[in-house]
Amino acid sequence: MHALSVQHLSKIYVNGTQALKDVSFAIEAGDFCALLGANGAGKTTLIGIVTDLLKKTSGEVKVFDHNIDFKFSKAKQLIGVVPQEFNFNIFEKVQDILVTQAGYFGIDHRKARMDSEVILKRLGLWSKKDSASRTLSGGMKRRLMIARALIHHPKLLILDEPTAGVDVELRHGMWDYLKELNQQGMTILLTTHYLEEVEQLCRNVAILKNGELVTYDRVYHLMQRLEKEIYLVTVDRIQDVGSIQKFGPMIKEENTFEVELSKSDVHDFILKVTEIGMTITDFRSQGHRLEKLYLKILKT
Amino acid sequence: MSTFIAYQTIVRREVNRFMRIWLQTLLPPVITQTLYFVIFGKFIGSQLGQIGGISYMSFIVPGLVMMAVINSSYSNVVSSFFSSKFQRNVEEILVSPTPSWVIMAGYVTGGVVRGVIVGALVFSVSVFFTHPHIFNIFLIGIFILFTATVFSLGGLANGILARNFDDVSIVPTFVLTPLTYLGGVFYSIMSLPVFWQKVSLFNPILYMVNGFRYGFYGVSDVSVIASVFILISFTAILALMNFYLLKNGIGLKN
Numbered sequence: 408m409h410a411l412s413v414q415h416l417s418k419i420y421v422n423g424t425q426a427l428k429d430v431s432f433a434i435e436a437g438d439f440c441a442l443l444g445a446n447g448a449g450k451t452t453l454i455g456i457v458t459d460l461l462k463k464t465s466g467e468v469k470v471f472d473h474n475i476d477f478k479f480s481k482a483k484q485l486i487g488v489v490p491q492e493f494n495f496n497i498f499e500k501v502q503d504i505l506v507t508q509a510g511y512f513g514i515d516h517r518k519a520r521m522d523s524e525v526i527l528k529r530l531g532l533w534s535k536k537d538s539a540s541r542t543l544s545g546g547m548k549r550r551l552m553i554a555r556a557l558i559h560h561p562k563l564l565i566l567d568e569p570t571a572g573v574d575v576e577l578r579h580g581m582w583d584y585l586k587e588l589n590q591q592g593m594t595i596l597l598t599t600h601y602l603e604e605v606e607q608l609c610r611n612v613a614i615l616k617n618g619e620l621v622t623y624d625r626v627y628h629l630m631q632r633l634e635k636e637i638y639l640v641t642v643d644r645i646q647d648v649g650s651i652q653k654f655g656p657m658i659k660e661e662n663t664f665e666v667e668l669s670k671s672d673v674h675d676f677i678l679k680v681t682e683i684g685m686t687i688t689d690f691r692s693q694g695h696r697l698e699k700l701y702l703k704i705l706k707t
Numbered sequence: 708m709s710t711f712i713a714y715q716t717i718v719r720r721e722v723n724r725f726m727r728i729w730l731q732t733l734l735p736p737v738i739t740q741t742l743y744f745v746i747f748g749k750f751i752g753s754q755l756g757q758i759g760g761i762s763y764m765s766f767i768v769p770g771l772v773m774m775a776v777i778n779s780s781y782s783n784v785v786s787s788f789f790s791s792k793f794q795r796n797v798e799e800i801l802v803s804p805t806p807s808w809v810i811m812a813g814y815v816t817g818g819v820v821r822g823v824i825v826g827a828l829v830f831s832v833s834v835f836f837t838h839p840h841i842f843n844i845f846l847i848g849i850f851i852l853f854t855a856t857v858f859s860l861g862g863l864a865n866g867i868l869a870r871n872f873d874d875v876s877i878v879p880t881f882v883l884t885p886l887t888y889l890g891g892v893f894y895s896i897m898s899l900p901v902f903w904q905k906v907s908l909f910n911p912i913l914y915m916v917n918g919f920r921y922g923f924y925g926v927s928d929v930s931v932i933a934s935v936f937i938l939i940s941f942t943a944i945l946a947l948m949n950f951y952l953l954k955n956g957i958g959l960k961n
């Protein structure tokens with residue numbers, strides 16, 4: 408079954424901006440899918456339509472087979488959403504925000520208080536339960552939005568840049584939590600600008616470009632497309648590079664050059680360099696691999 | 708999905724909101740209306756005769772209570788709804804399965820509760836100035852509840868459609884206040900020239916004030932049946948309008 412199915416979705420804002428152009432894709436239940444795209448590509452617009460915060464111009468959206476136009480109550484019950492921008496009442500207290508949100512989903516007060524305790528503890532916000540949300544730090548607010556999205560135990564969790572502005576340690580903590588939720592069966596759609604996150608967490612990736620879906624594939628397949636990788640090599644002293652000419656070295660600075668190698672070439676390359684009599688003092692991959700591919704996809 | 712819990716949640720949040728800031732929500736109308744009792748009722752009223760067999764002080768009590776109810780319920784809903792739209796936390800409800808009519812019912816109940824509390828407070832103060840008289844408690848209840856409902860619904864529509872804080876204050880300033888002052892709070896329209904009497908009959912607030920006053924003293928400038936009819940019609944029309952706005956996300960969804 409598909410947790411989310413989007414067919415021929417288009418969106419034109421009242422000012423004439425076409426934010427989505429005939430986007431179609433479907434996410435399997437239990438999947439962990441990334442939604443990528445440059446600023447303004449249409450990610451938030453897509454999420455807004457699925458969560459009923461925006462009206463679509465045309466197309467069809469189904470959540471676990473419930474069409475959002477006709478079975479909106481059933482569809483919404485299944486979705487939890489973490490919006491890109493903070494949108495809670497800044498005067499409301501942390502736990503009250505969760506309990507109120509649960510109430511809108513028909514969960515009674517007592518159960519909501521109990522469930523919110525579990526979630527707030529898991530996200531490290533329990534000590535802040537009685538603080539007004541405006542007194543939280545940026546990273547805490549992000550976690551509060553995740554907590555709020557989980558209070559009614561959704562089956563499809565949609566996160567719009569949940570890790571923006573979250574420190575490294577917390578980000579890893581969040582990843583662990585999201586992995587855990589996914590393993591328990593929750594389908595997750597994640598928007599992010601950090602490709603490391605995609606590599607770490609996601610099985611599939613959808614890439615939007617100017618409102619069009621340009622790629623929808625396994626992360627693993629994409630990584631395979633990255634046959635060659637660019638390395639920066641620093642040596643003690645650059646000598647006659649004739650015998651490594653076939654690797655196409657490009658001198659970058661004194662003692663440093665760039666080469667493009669496939670995995671199987673690395674060994675051969677290092678041997679050759681040593682044969683010439685150069686000593687490698689540094690050898691590193693030039694930037695993130697997926698990031699490179701991503702940029703390539705966006706360029707073409 | 709328990710719709711009733713969703714309704715309860717909205718009502719609880721609405722009531723907590725105005726209770727928490729009671730200095731801004733409950734106290735001001737009590738002070739203003741007390742000043743009216745003192746200045747119009749005591750100082751000026753003592754120099755006026757009776758209206759329809761009632762002292763001027765007693766005559767203005769129902770109208771002043773009604774005025775407080777109207778303003779309180781309207782401003783409660785318009786400001787609460789607009790600020791949740793402005794802060795975007797209205798999205799918390801919009802992403803939930805809560806049906807439009809429940810959102811409407813919840814906000815309106817919040818406005819009615821505040822209107823009734825403020826009305827009761829103002830009426831309690833009036834007891835210090837004049838001996839209360841009750842002709843028909845049932846009618847009093849109907850009029851206060853329906854009036855609070857009508858203006859809560861009006862406030863909700865205003866909040867849904869408002870795009871900025873100016874839009875929030877336009878209706879109270881340019882529509883509600885004049886209609887209330889000209890709605891027979893301070894005078895009987897019988898004392899107006901015939902032409903202005905006829906013009907006054909187009910003012911719905913006149914019917915609410917008079918129907919409410921009838922509940923206290925059994926006298927009214929207009930037919931009480933007509934008043935009840937007008938209240939019910941306005942409630943129905945505004946409820947349908949709000950339902951339509953919410954259902955279609957007008958003013959809420961881009």
Ligand SMILES: Nc1ncnc2c1ncn2[C@@H]1O[C@H](COP(=O)(O)OP(=O)(O)OP(=O)(O)O)[C@@H](O)[C@H]1O
Nearest residue numbers: 420422424426445446447448449450451452453961
């Ligand atoms: N309310 C709006 N009215 C008009 N145009 C809008 C509105 N919201 C977004 N847009 C436009 O729609 C396009 C897509 O915006 P969207 O917010 O979906 O992008 P995004 O992929 O989420 O970007 P980011 O990574 O910056 O969050 C942009 O061109 C944007 O300017």
Ligand SMILES: [Mg+2]
Nearest residue numbers: 450451452491
């Ligand atoms: Mg966005």
